[in-house]
Structures are given as structure tokens and as C-alpha cells.
Amino acid sequence: MTPDRAVNAYLRHITIERGLSDHTVAAYRRDLGIYREWLGARGVTDLTDVTVELIAEFAAERAREQPAPAASSLARLQSSVRGLHRFLVQEGLQEGDPSRALQPPRAPRRLPKALTIAQVEQLLDAAGPAPGAAQPGDEVGLRDRALLELLYATGARVSEAVQLDVDDVAHPAVLRLRGKGAKERIVPVGSYAQAALGAYLTRARPELSRRGRATPRLFLGARGAPLSRQSAWLVIQQAAERAKLTAHVSPHTLRHSFATHLLQGGADVRVVQELLGHASVTTTQIYTHVSVEALRDVYATSHPRAR
Structure with missing residues (x-):
């Protein structure tokens, strides 16, 4: 299957069958457009010709770009490529998954900023x-x-x-x-x-x-x-x-503040998970770290022998 047909089929899949948002689908389209152009520049016209080594070369080149891309951007790009090849295997359009060994860079864990x-x-x-x-x-x-x-x-x-x-x-x-x-x-x-x-x-x-x-x-x-x-x-x-x-106030600031203030007020993390619509409580638990950091700050400034 040509890269163009494969990408279009995958985008239809995540839009119609998986019901991903327009924003998420647009991000996949951008990432897979980069991948498709890179394959085209190397004369790859059939995705069955893609190898583990070729995908590793693609990932390495992206990581060496200047200015250096953020780890989160690289991780998302590689996730898009892995998703495409997994889809092709599931649909019987590709025998093996050449992206299976691709290890995305681990993005630094950043605590969300909440307003008081x-x-x-x-x-x-x-x-x-x-x-x-x-x-x-x-x-x-x-x-x-x-x-x-x-x-x-x-x-x-x-x-x-x-x-x-x-x-x-x-x-x-x-x-x-x-x-x-x-x-x-x-x-x-x-x-x-x-x-x-x-x-x-x-x-x-x-x-x-x-x-x-x-x-x-x-x-x-x-x-x-x-x-x-x-x-x-x-x-x-x-x-x-x-x-x-x-x-700094961003579109997500009020959402972060909502979660942080609920936890500081004694709400159970699983209740906050339901309110935020997180599929996994692990995603919500990052807000518990915010609350712990706040406790440490109060302790450090209030206790006479904290430091």
C-alpha cells in the first residue's frame, strides 16, 4: 500500500471508528505528513518496504534537527508513526510492525501550573x-x-x-x-x-x-x-x-486550578478523575504532586526547624 493511501485510511479510522477529536486528528495528519514526505524523499512507494532500520533512521534524523525539537513533539511524532503501522498490521495490510522497537523519548514530567x-x-x-x-x-x-x-x-x-x-x-x-x-x-x-x-x-x-x-x-x-x-x-x-x-495563564490554567483546589479541599482523587474525564487515575495523580509541593512550601516557610 502506498504511504498516501495508508495515511488516509488511518486518518479515517481514528476519525470515524475511534472518534478522536478534530484537534487530535489534525496533529496526526501533520505528523504523518512529515513521515510520508521523508519516505517519499527516499523513494519508498510501498509501506511493506519499510524496515525497522528505516524507521530508526527517521527517528534519529528528527532528533538531530536544529533547533532541537521538544521531547514531547518527538514522542507525539513517533506515536503517530507507531499507530499507523499497528493499524496496517491489524487490518492485514502489513505482515509485521517495523515500528515495534521504536522507543519514544521520555518527556520531562512538568507539574501543571495552578492559580491561587x-x-x-x-x-x-x-x-x-x-x-x-x-x-x-x-x-x-x-x-x-x-x-x-x-x-x-x-x-x-x-x-x-x-x-x-x-x-x-x-x-x-x-x-x-x-x-x-x-x-x-x-x-x-x-x-x-x-x-x-x-x-x-x-x-x-x-x-x-x-x-x-x-x-x-x-x-x-x-x-x-x-x-x-x-x-x-x-x-x-x-x-x-x-x-x-x-x-502565566493558558487555556488549561482554569482546568489545572479546578483539579488542584478540589484536591487541596479534600476531594478524593478518583472523584476528580471522573470530573476531569481522565481515562486513567494515573493522569489525575499528577495533581496530587502539585498539592504535595504546596504542602512542602508551606512547611519550609512555616516550621522553625524546616531548614
Whole structure:
């Protein structure tokens, strides 16, 4: 099978059968495009001709590139290649898996950065007016406040939040989120987020919707179109600038803060796992390390014989 046909078949597989998100599929497409071009430059027209040595050479060349790629980028690239060849073997299109011996570089373990509770409150206040303080013309501000309140209240990924439909908020106290692999989960919504969402739905969304074509999406842009991930990212960045936060604030910051504050408040790690939509508790346990680090900092600065 030609590299082009193989890659296209694999992308259809992960899109339709595995239900991976558009963002993940796009990352696979980019990575496999690099692999396909590299094979083409070496005259490989049939993936059955790919050997263990050839894949090892591909991985080595990528690692030697300048500027040096991040370990996480190399790991993702190699994971894409391994996934492609495993798929071909499973489909009976390739007898052996030449990528089986490929060992991806181990990315350094980095603890997620969380804001303090006070910083979260600053960020939310800077996003838009409180539900009871909004004035006519504050539609975008009400939307921004509702978006950030919801992200912090539920731990939703930004991609999950912008994919919400109005029907997903059928009950004000709970929310239906669609995570990776199209898996659904139900999460509770706190009173502050409920109030912000209620104000947005009754006082802002009807006006935003009037400006564009009808859509079931919950969060709308200033012209009435569904809010994009990039626009949601800008909302967070602009709120952080207005709040004058010196800490780095990214689209995942409120999700990290949600998990960290729950664990610091005594929540069980498996409950947090369910709320975050993690397939494995191992992924969630990184947040327990954040809490331990915080305890160590408090101990080091508070105990008279800590150092």
C-alpha cells in the first residue's frame, strides 16, 4: 500500500471508528505528513518496504534537527508513526510492525501550573460584569464571565466548552460535556457559574444569536457565530491582562486550578478523575504532586526547624 493511501485510511479510522477529536486528528495528519514526505524523499512507494532500520533512521534524523525539537513533539511524532503501522498490521495490510522497537523519548514530567483561589477570583472579575451588575451592551462581557466561570466550576477543557450546545445545560445544576473519544460525562455546576450562565442565556445570548445564523452552540461570538477555541483562548488572555496577573495563564490554567483546589479541599482523587474525564487515575495523580509541593512550601516557610 502506498504511504498516501495508508495515511488516509488511518486518518479515517481514528476519525470515524475511534472518534478522536478534530484537534487530535489534525496533529496526526501533520505528523504523518512529515513521515510520508521523508519516505517519499527516499523513494519508498510501498509501506511493506519499510524496515525497522528505516524507521530508526527517521527517528534519529528528527532528533538531530536544529533547533532541537521538544521531547514531547518527538514522542507525539513517533506515536503517530507507531499507530499507523499497528493499524496496517491489524487490518492485514502489513505482515509485521517495523515500528515495534521504536522507543519514544521520555518527556520531562512538568507539574501543571495552578492559580491561587485569589488569583482565580481576580481573573473571573476581570472577565466581565457580575450577573447583577451588567448593563445594556454588556453581552460580550456576560459571555466571557459565563465562559470562565464554567471552566473553573467544571474543569472542562476549552475545546469541550466551545462545543457545548444550549441543550447541554438543560438543568442549571449539571452540565453534559463531551470529552476525548466522544465520551460524555455529567459534571455539577456551582452556584456562581449557574448565576453567570443564567445571566448570559437570558440577557446576552439572544442578542448575540440575533446577529448571526441560528446555531445550537451555547457560546457565541460577537457576530453570532459559534465561539472558536482560538477566540476562547483570547478571552482568557485578555482577562488575565486586565487582572494584571503575573502568573502565566493558558487555556488549561482554569482546568489545572479546578483539579488542584478540589484536591487541596479534600476531594478524593478518583472523584476528580471522573470530573476531569481522565481515562486513567494515573493522569489525575499528577495533581496530587502539585498539592504535595504546596504542602512542602508551606512547611519550609512555616516550621522553625524546616531548614
